[in-house]
Amino acid sequence: TGLGENHYAMETMIRERDPSRPIHYEDHLDRNGPERKPSRFDIISDMYASPEDMKEYHEDDPARPVIICEYVHAMGNSVGGLQDYWDVIYAHPRMQGAFVWDWVDQGLAKYTESGEKYWAYGGDFGDYPNDGSFCLNGLVYPNRRTSSAIQEIKKSTSTSILKRPTFRMVKSM
Incomplete structure (x- = not known):
């Protein structure tokens, strides 16, 4: 939505009413001005930042946590390469995730003339124009079964981290 005086007014009002609550806004740097200046918000956040960008955010501002509010879109076969992100998150203590x-597809149950159920979306209701391919794009199908992409998420975000052990030769007597 862009960052401007309304956001700053909301930030001021929130801090006056309840200074204990952290304030998050996705655009962590004021990019509207002639130079990038640090935000007044409490959390560094961005959308679709690269792992390299995430490291830079962490290093440039040691006082605030980093949350990437959107880093992958579960559309089609796009949920891959997540391990690079989670390696950065696990390696830096202020990375919050x-x-x-x-999360879930926005399809609605509909039936063919022969009574067969299917998940309807974008254009299936005579709603033209629309974003036809942007409706069935979640990690979980409309019936709440998980897609195969959930396995990549599960592996990448696992809290069990196994590192290759170091072996050394010991002379046996």
Whole structure:
């Protein structure tokens, strides 16, 4: 939505009413001005930042946590390469995580003339124009079964981290 005086007014009002609550806004740097200046918000956040960008955010501002509010879109076969992100998150203590778009498909149950059920979306209701391919794009199908992409998320975000052990030769007597 862009960052401007309304956001700063909301930030001021929130801090006056309840200074204990952290304030998050996705655009962590004021990019509207002639130079990039640090935000007044409490959390560094961005959308679709690269792992390299995430490292830079972490290093440039040692006082605030980093949350990537959207880092991958679960559309089609796009949920891959997540391990690079999670390696950065696990390696830096102020990295708080990242969010996937979308969790669940927005399809609605509809039936063919012969009574067969299917998940209807974008254009199936005579709604033209529309974003036809942007509706069935979640990690979970409309019936709440998980897609195969959920396995990549599960592996990448696993809290069990196994590192290759170091072996050394010991002379046996």
